[in-house]
Amino acid sequence: AQSVTQPDIHITVSEGASLELRCNYSYGATPYLFWYVQSPGQGLQLLLKYFSGDTLVQGIKGFEAEFKRSQSSFNLRKPSVHWSDAAEYFCAVTSGNTPLVFGKGTRLSVIA
Amino acid sequence: KAGVTQTPRYLIKTRGQQVTLSCSPISGHRSVSWYQQTPGQGLQFLFEYFSETQRNKGNFPGRFSGRQFSNSRSEMNVSTLELGDSALYLCASHPVPGSSYNEQFFGPGTRLTVL
Numbered sequence: 123a124q125s126v127t128q129p130d131i132h133i134t135v136s137e138g139a140s141l142e143l144r145c146n147y148s149y150g151a152t153p154y155l156f157w158y159v160q161s162p163g164q165g166l167q168l169l170l171k172y173f174s175g176d177t178l179v180q181g182i183k184g185f186e187a188e189f190k191r192s193q194s195s196f197n198l199r200k201p202s203v204h205w206s207d208a209a210e211y212f213c214a215v216t217s218g219n220t221p222l223v224f225g226k227g228t229r230l231s232v233i234a
Numbered sequence: 235k236a237g238v239t240q241t242p243r244y245l246i247k248t249r250g251q252q253v254t255l256s257c258s259p260i261s262g263h264r265s266v267s268w269y270q271q272t273p274g275q276g277l278q279f280l281f282e283y284f285s286e287t288q289r290n291k292g293n294f295p296g297r298f299s300g301r302q303f304s305n306s307r308s309e310m311n312v313s314t315l316e317l318g319d320s321a322l323y324l325c326a327s328h329p330v331p332g333s334s335y336n337e338q339f340f341g342p343g344t345r346l347t348v349l
Contacts (some may be wrong), residue, residue, distance in 0.1 A: 133268055155330040156337075158340075163342075163345075164342055164343075165238070165340035165341050165342045165343050166326075167323065167340070168337065168338075168339075171337060198319075212277065214277075219291070221267065221282060221290055221292065222267075222277075222278040222279065222326075222338065223279075224267075224274045224276055224277040225276070227276060
């Protein structure tokens with residue numbers, strides 16, 4: 123069965139600092155991977171996705187993620203965090219024909 | 235293009251009652267999936283509908299049901315509400331099943347509180 127682990131429940135970074143959110147997945151075949159962001163009281167917004175090809179994918183709002191098959195990871199990065207990035211971030215995986223399986227999420231706080 | 239809409243946005247019910255939530259997908263999208271989000275369990279898949287047929291179902295009791303109409307709008311129903319059903323219920327739309335799992339567009343959710 124597919125599963126996703128986001129080891130960090132809560133991360134606090136200073137505005138302007140770099141950010142890396144970790145995501146590890148368990149899936150036998152090539153996965154389709156996603157990062158979503160959720161602001162309080164809102165639905166999920168897709169940040170970026172990986173299907174195949176280049177393992178470094180660019181997303182919206184200056185985010186990027188790198189797919190590392192050998193480590194079963196799909197970590198999300200941003201070089202300089204803005205206060206508006208404070209939100210909850212979810213990593214998700216699917217085989218392409220199965221429902222999305224989400225990690226538990228990482229809550230990001232940004233301090234001045 | 236309008237996004238996914240869910241109604242109502244907030245709902246308060248008491249134990250034993252039933253509730254119906256509605257989701258209107260993005261125009262042209264024919265698949266709708268439902269998810270339950272709680273602090274303890276996170277985001278869990280409930281079911282998916284395409285062309286008025288349930289295509290996949292998550293591991294939830296029979297009290298949770300859904301349906302899809304010919305215009306792709308979907309409803310989910312929870313009968314005999316329990317306190318543990320308090321959650322944010324999210325609807326996601328995608329063009330068609332299969333490849334469309336590759337990207338789902340989420341609505342703002344319906345916040346259900348069971349007292």
